[in-house]
Each structure stands twice: as structure tokens, then as C-alpha cells.
Amino acid sequence: MSTRVLIVEDNRSLGLALASAVERVKLQPELVGSLTHAREELEKGEFGGILLDLGLPDGHGLSLLEDWKWGEMPLVAVVTAHGEIENAIEARKLGVVRFLTKPVAFDELEEFLGDIEEPQREPAETEQKTTALIGAAPAMQEVFQKTAHACLSREPLVIRGAAGTGRSHVAALIGNHSGGRLLWLHAAPEVESKEFERALSAEEGATLVIEDVAVLSKASQRELIRLLDEREVASLPRLIVTCDEEGLRGKVEEGTLEAELYYRLQVLEIFLPGLKERLGDLPALAYHFLGQIDSGGRLKFGGEVLEKLQGYDWPGNLRELRNVVSFCISARGGTGEVRLEDLPEYLQGGSGRIVAEASPLEECLDAWIEGLDLDSVTYQEIQGQVEGLLLGELLKRFDGKPSRMARELGINRSTLRKKLRELPGGQS
Numbered sequence: 001m002s003t004r005v006l007i008v009e010d011n012r013s014l015g016l017a018l019a020s021a022v023e024r025v026k027l028q029p030e031l032v033g034s035l036t037h038a039r040e041e042l043e044k045g046e047f048g049g050i051l052l053d054l055g056l057p058d059g060h061g062l063s064l065l066e067d068w069k070w071g072e073m074p075l076v077a078v079v080t081a082h083g084e085i086e087n088a089i090e091a092r093k094l095g096v097v098r099f100l101t102k103p104v105a106f107d108e109l110e111e112f113l114g115d116i117e118e119p120q121r122e123p124a125e126t127e128q129k130t131t132a133l134i135g136a137a138p139a140m141q142e143v144f145q146k147t148a149h150a151c152l153s154r155e156p157l158v159i160r161g162a163a164g165t166g167r168s169h170v171a172a173l174i175g176n177h178s179g180g181r182l183l184w185l186h187a188a189p190e191v192e193s194k195e196f197e198r199a200l201s202a203e204e205g206a207t208l209v210i211e212d213v214a215v216l217s218k219a220s221q222r223e224l225i226r227l228l229d230e231r232e233v234a235s236l237p238r239l240i241v242t243c244d245e246e247g248l249r250g251k252v253e254e255g256t257l258e259a260e261l262y263y264r265l266q267v268l269e270i271f272l273p274g275l276k277e278r279l280g281d282l283p284a285l286a287y288h289f290l291g292q293i294d295s296g297g298r299l300k301f302g303g304e305v306l307e308k309l310q311g312y313d314w315p316g317n318l319r320e321l322r323n324v325v326s327f328c329i330s331a332r333g334g335t336g337e338v339r340l341e342d343l344p345e346y347l348q349g350g351s352g353r354i355v356a357e358a359s360p361l362e363e364c365l366d367a368w369i370e371g372l373d374l375d376s377v378t379y380q381e382i383q384g385q386v387e388g389l390l391l392g393e394l395l396k397r398f399d400g401k402p403s404r405m406a407r408e409l410g411i412n413r414s415t416l417r418k419k420l421r422e423l424p425g426g427q428s
Helices: 012-024 035-044 085-093 106-117 138-151 167-177 193-200 218-230 247-253 259-265 279-293 303-310 317-332 360-370 379-397 402-409 413-421
Strands: 004-008 028-032 049-053 075-080 098-101 157-161 182-186 207-211 238-243 268-272 299-301 336-338
Touching (some): 004 035, 012 028, 028 035, 049 106, 075 106, 085 138, 138 167, 138 268, 157 247, 167 182, 167 207, 167 238, 167 268, 193 207, 193 218, 218 259, 238 247, 247 259, 279 299, 279 303, 299 303, 317 336, 379 402, 379 413
Parallel strands (some): 004 028, 004 049, 049 075, 075 098, 157 238, 157 268, 182 207, 299 336
């Protein structure tokens, strides 16, 4: 394989940084700033790899792959600030092996370049550093890496997450990209056999989405298992099921889901985080819903309002945010700037943040401190007792091996041993 790397990047500074990284691993960079120049270089000779920007002055980067005519395609990594899921899916179909989101993480770049250096090694599957369909929260990067993979697969898929996180939306997105007809079955405790039969008898290439599959009664689950067993795998529609954040394994452990059904469905899985885990995306999501509900584009959110919304915990997730946006449109008549007084009443007062229930740790600490005589102990003594208990419990999890515990938890080994010697019993 050639050691030459074609860098197609119109940002000169980033292009030079990429070229420098290529040179550091003893490969030969060729930097161009447009599709036209990229095609000219490909006409001249072979490349072992391509670093391809998507937003180029003379077209979309993927068009270079769509009309490929230069022999065997080398390893390709997409370098982009645009992480729309459509790009990810299309890129995977065209043979892209890695996604590098700007600003580029150079350790990931070096991994990709390592694949060029060692062509006998199968290109490593990596977590796709894409942004979400809306926004760019780190919590969503793995979601869309897995979504892109699921779009290219026919294996059963579980989509889990709390209510309102967009499970049905992701299922529809994957189903529509998988080809064939998209069918839906909304689970209820009792589903008649003929409903299952009709859903499972869809034409070849179809996708069947069973929403809230864990709601099915044991009898309905067993009937679904029977029907799945009776059919050839190749004749079945691709199965996508949704469930709450606990997941199907948790349902098996609590005895509400048949293990046999779990093993048939649990192949691929996508977990959708709650909105409170991706609050940085909230402004973009709010404007997305605004465009869905009122495409006139005459309304905007003031900075104070967005700050208030980002200070709220969103137990209803995306569904609740969409309802709030709809409320604001009605309050403002669809025009002008949304003000604090235009928000629903429960979002107007205080910080807007819901007070979370006490964690088990907080409850235990509260009960323990309640029993202390705070007039006869110092803070250092209290801290020492707590740390001693913590270290003792953690050490058990590492089979009583301080060296392993220090390595795994990033603790200085000498410091850990000193602390352990100070514990009652003088552990070491």
C-alpha cells in the first residue's frame, strides 16, 4: 500500500497541522484545498489514505467517493465540523472507516494513520466522533456512531432510554435508512397472535418496530417467541424494539421478560441519554422544534430565556422541551423574542432546576452524621473515618491488591499504601 496520504482540506491552518501529523509517522502528505485539485492528484498516482473534509468550496466531500474511478479505494477518514447523521450513514455506505470531528483529536488521527502504515491489520472500528442530528453534545457521539452502524445492519436492535428521549424517532430514522417498508407494533400487555403473525409476515427487507416490548405479558412474549422460532431468519423483517432506560437485561433479572426473548432481541443496542445530559444542545434543539412547529421563523429566544432553560433538569426530556417551545409560540403569537414571562409558570421562578432526590450515599451519610457527637470530634477525624471506610470497601473490589487498585483508580501507589497502613488493622 502506498505511504502517500491525500489531505483534502480548505482550511489552510488545519491542513498544515494534518500534514505535520502525517509526516510525524513517516508518511507522505499531499495537501489540496478543493475537490478539483483532489481529483487531479488522484489521476497522478496512488494514495494509501485520504483525509477528507466535507465542506469544500467546490462541493460536498463525499462526492469524491461517489464518483470514484481511480482503482481500489484507499482508507478514508472524514474530517468535518458537520456531524449530521445523514453524512455519517452515507459516508459508511461509501466506505469511510473513521470520522474525525473538528477540532481533530490527534490521537485518533494517529490511529487512522497507523492503519495505513500496517495494511495487513484490519482497519479498527472506532467510536464515531460525530455530533448529534441536532447539536454536538459528547453524550450523543456514541449514539450516532451506533445509529450509523445500525442503519447498515439487519441484526435485531434494542433502543433504550427514558420516555421522551426520542426512541421512536431513532427507530424510524434507522428503519427508513435500512430500506424496505417500516412497520410499527405498539406493545400492550396482551397482543393477539394474528397481530404478531401479520407483523412478522411483512415482505422481504421490511423493518418491524415493536415499541415498549417489555410491556408484553408473559403469554404474549411466549407467543412471539413461538412465531419467531417457526420462521426462517431470512424471511423475518428486521426487528427493532424500544424499552425504558433499564434495558431488556434488567427486565430479565426482575422476572418480567422471558430470557429466550431477550436472547433473540439483544444483539445491537443504542442508549439515548436524557436531555439533562446534553444541555449544551438545548439552544439548537429549541430552534429545531421551533422550525417544526412554526416554520415562519419570526420567533427567537433571548439569551436569558435559554440560560433559564439550560438550568432545568427536563424530566420529560425532548418531548417536554417541544411542549415548552409550543407554549412559547402561543404566548408570543409566533413573533418577536421569547421573554422569561412567556415561559410556562413552573419554569419562571427560582433557578428552574428540579431538586433531585437524595442519593443512597447522601441518605447514609445523613443518618451517620446524625449519630455523631459533633461537639467532640474534629472535621479531620470525620474525614478520616469516611476515607477509611471508602478505601476499605474499594480494596475489596480489587481483591485486596493495592497495586491494582492504585493503577485502576489513578492513585499514587505510595500514597495509597500510606493511607492503608493508617487504617484500623494496618492494611498494606
